[in-house]
Amino acid sequence: MSGTFVGMPVFPSAARTALADTQLRHNLAHATSTIRGKRSRLVEEVDESIGGDDSGWERLRLAGAAVKESALRDLDRHLVALEEALTARGATVHWARDAAEANAIVVSVAKAHQADEVVKVKSMVTQEIGLNEALEAEGVLAWETDLAELIVQLGDDLPSHILVPAIHRNRAEIREIFLRRMKDVGRPAPADLTDEPAVLAGAAREHLREKFLRAKVAVSGANFAVADTGTLVVVESEGNGRMCLTLPEVLVSVVGIEKVVPTWEMLDPLLRLLPRSSTGERMNPYTSTWTGVTPGDGPQEVHVVLLDNGRTRALADEVGRQALRCIRCSACLNVCPVYERTGGHAYGSVYPGPIGAILNPLLRGTGDPQTDSLPYASSLCGACFEACPVRIDIPEVLVHLRAKVVDGHRGDRVPKAEAVAMRAAEFALSDARRLGWAERASGVAGRVAGRFGRRALPGGRRSLSRVPGGSAWTSARDLPAPATESFRTWWKRTDGGREETR
Amino acid sequence: MSAREEILGRVRSALEGVERLTDVPVAPRVTTAADRVVELFVERVEDYRAVVTRCAPADLAATVRAALPAGGTVVVPPGLGVEVPGAIEDTGLTAAELDRIDAVVTEARVGIAETGTIVLDHGPGQGRRALSLVPDQHVCIVRVDQVVTDVPDAVALLDPLRPLTWISGPSATSDIELDRVEGVHGPRHLHVVVVG
Numbered sequence: 055m056s057g058t059f060v061g062m063p064v065f066p067s068a069a070r071t072a073l074a075d076t077q078l079r080h081n082l083a084h085a086t087s088t089i090r091g092k093r094s095r096l097v098e099e100v101d102e103s104i105g106g107d108d109s110g111w112e113r114l115r116l117a118g119a120a121v122k123e124s125a126l127r128d129l130d131r132h133l134v135a136l137e138e139a140l141t142a143r144g145a146t147v148h149w150a151r152d153a154a155e156a157n158a159i160v161v162s163v164a165k166a167h168q169a170d171e172v173v174k175v176k177s178m179v180t181q182e183i184g185l186n187e188a189l190e191a192e193g194v195l196a197w198e199t200d201l202a203e204l205i206v207q208l209g210d211d212l213p214s215h216i217l218v219p220a221i222h223r224n225r226a227e228i229r230e231i232f233l234r235r236m237k238d239v240g241r242p243a244p245a246d247l248t249d250e251p252a253v254l255a256g257a258a259r260e261h262l263r264e265k266f267l268r269a270k271v272a273v274s275g276a277n278f279a280v281a282d283t284g285t286l287v288v289v290e291s292e293g294n295g296r297m298c299l300t301l302p303e304v305l306v307s308v309v310g311i312e313k314v315v316p317t318w319e320m321l322d323p324l325l326r327l328l329p330r331s332s333t334g335e336r337m338n339p340y341t342s343t344w345t346g347v348t349p350g351d352g353p354q355e356v357h358v359v360l361l362d363n364g365r366t367r368a369l370a371d372e373v374g375r376q377a378l379r380c381i382r383c384s385a386c387l388n389v390c391p392v393y394e395r396t397g398g399h400a401y402g403s404v405y406p407g408p409i410g411a412i413l414n415p416l417l418r419g420t421g422d423p424q425t426d427s428l429p430y431a432s433s434l435c436g437a438c439f440e441a442c443p444v445r446i447d448i449p450e451v452l453v454h455l456r457a458k459v460v461d462g463h464r465g466d467r468v469p470k471a472e473a474v475a476m477r478a479a480e481f482a483l484s485d486a487r488r489l490g491w492a493e494r495a496s497g498v499a500g501r502v503a504g505r506f507g508r509r510a511l512p513g514g515r516r517s518l519s520r521v522p523g524g525s526a527w528t529s530a531r532d533l534p535a536p537a538t539e540s541f542r543t544w545w546k547r548t549d550g551g552r553e554e555t556r
Numbered sequence: 557m558s559a560r561e562e563i564l565g566r567v568r569s570a571l572e573g574v575e576r577l578t579d580v581p582v583a584p585r586v587t588t589a590a591d592r593v594v595e596l597f598v599e600r601v602e603d604y605r606a607v608v609t610r611c612a613p614a615d616l617a618a619t620v621r622a623a624l625p626a627g628g629t630v631v632v633p634p635g636l637g638v639e640v641p642g643a644i645e646d647t648g649l650t651a652a653e654l655d656r657i658d659a660v661v662t663e664a665r666v667g668i669a670e671t672g673t674i675v676l677d678h679g680p681g682q683g684r685r686a687l688s689l690v691p692d693q694h695v696c697i698v699r700v701d702q703v704v705t706d707v708p709d710a711v712a713l714l715d716p717l718r719p720l721t722w723i724s725g726p727s728a729t730s731d732i733e734l735d736r737v738e739g740v741h742g743p744r745h746l747h748v749v750v751v752g
């Protein structure tokens with residue numbers, strides 16, 4: 055798969071293609087189950103070390119959620135404070151309404167320094183705005199420096215996971231990509247390159263070091279922006295972030311306005327929650343913080359681009375607003391049964407998985423078929439909410455957005471099949487008691503449907519390829535046949551279907 | 557209207573009638589016994605497959621020497637509290653020059669037991685950020701009285717106006733089939749000397 059996210063097929067058909075790709079499915083299952091295991095051990099450890107009872111992690115989550123929520127509900131004040139603090143420390147603050155404005159700012163900074171290349175540290179936001187393409191159109195090459203992003207970039211590919219963007223590639227493919235492509239863009243891979251991960255990482259180190267040492271301009275995002283001090287925070291693993299933030303003379307950071315944290319002290323719960331939820335580590339290898347310009351240390355010209363690009367639209371959505379608390383840890387992806395079986399590409403967007411299914415429509419608004427299909431890319435099992443370190447109730451927002459999508463199609467002459475189906479789903483899901491009832495009812499339906507032709511879904515779950523009289527939607531999604539036990543019971547019993555396959 | 561005014565205007569209208577959240581709950585603290593903090597720190601740093609050596613203050617110079625690669629070049633920041641024979645003191649070396657040096661010795665500002673993290677604030681004895689980044693081996697000296705229990709203790713001690721580098725083990729990636737590989741761009745070898 056190559057090219058851009060724009061113009062990708064809507065979720066149902068993209069998901070069907072991805073489902074057929076067994077290598078992808080295998081890699082994803084391995085990745086998500088590994089991280090899931092590490093994360094849950096650390097959650098237990100926090101429960102123990104915080105002590106007293108088993109609510110330590112939950113209290114940490116509550117604190118983290120409240121920090122982000124308080125920032126959002128006072129966002130205008132915090133943004134003004136952030137700007138003031140940054141300016142006082144010698145940084146230049148820019149504001150960008152949308153992707154085009156943000157890209158133009160970064161391009162103009164690069165051009166002001168006659169740079170024909172920039173080094174970049176992985177950032178979802180620069181991917182969201184298509185910065186690399188915008189720079190390239192102006193003759194500035196953007197080098198991705200995360201190992202995974204490098205693999206994706208050299209493979210002329212799209213990332214498939216927030217955290218492990220190259221999870222759809224195995225080591226043999228990576229070796230082949232390095233051998234074939236590195237020589238075109240810089241230091242070639244050694245001819246005797248093996249497919250040992252350490253050897254591949256070594257080749258990336260050599261290849262990129264050349265670029266770090268000569269780059270004049272670096273581009274980053276930020277995980278957090280502290281309003282009262284003007285401090286930006288980048289959390290990473292490989293050290294490429296430190297390279298970008300330290301060696302070049304000029305640093306441009308593109309920061310979504312929702313990244314604001316009110317005070318320095320308030321970083322605390324977030325710095326404890328993020329790495330444990332993300333990579334399943336107590337702490338990620340490197341966290342860098344910097345506040346404007348430090349004389350004699352690091353970039354002496356510092357720019358910060360504060361980006362809206364739909365965030366104020368999301369902020370105005372009373373139910374959806376909570377999605378802006380997201381700290382991009384990807385825990386919700388790793389517990390999602392839909393994501394595990396389809397991979398990130400099926401979401402057709404920079405933000406995949408459960409968070410993508412709500413964030414994309416919130417940022418862009420509903421109305422186009424690609425975006426409108428996303429709130430349906432879920433079975434509403436609730437695992438994402440339980441995993442989320444900042445307690446975003448993703449199922450609640452999904453149901454809310456489905457209603458919006460359906461409302462958007464009110465004027466259609468023939469009601470869309472899914473509109474009817476999902477209206478019913480919304481009715482059922484809006485009330486827990488009704489949901490219990492509906493699940494019991496569909497359990498009955500499942501026993502009946504069980505006599506009809508089924509075929510196995512990956513993971514051994516049977517699927518109903520075509521519900522009698524079923525809609526196009528049901529067919530495309532390979533909707534699992536109504537189960538003889540409720541989804542939530544099944545989920546708990548089998549650890550999301552994984553026990554069943556062993 | 558400028559982008560700034562328009563964005564702030566959109567934020568304000570999005571938040572019209574939305575109540576501020578004033579009582580943010582204080583994040584819970586760990587209840588680890590204080591007398592085990594240094595032991596925990598050592599354990600947790602080792603968990604990242606970093607090398608940890610403990611020593612008495614009198615043995616610091618010898619311990620640091622033993623941690624350094626035999627015959628390798630070494631750079632130290634101005635103000636380092638220990639003598640490293642043969643080391644070059646950083647006087648603003650270029651990144652390319654640093655790239656030709658094998659190891660760096662620095663001190664730290666804080667050690668965090670719960671997460672096995674060392675934090676540099678790049679003051680005297682620690683050097684500017686590039687110094688502890690470009691050479692392939694980092695020997696970092698942490699005094700036992702610098703070790704705190706957890707992240708909130710560190711946040712309270714650290715000055716956000718200084719650049720900070722939080723280091724938890726050597727640089728690492730799990731990007732290839734989720735196999736952890738130590739060492740990509742940062743120092744591939746981290747040796748923490750806990751003194752006192």
Ligand code: SF4
Nearest residue numbers: 380381383384386442
């Ligand atoms: S929604 Fe929650 S779990 Fe998902 S990436 Fe964001 S913070 Fe993590």
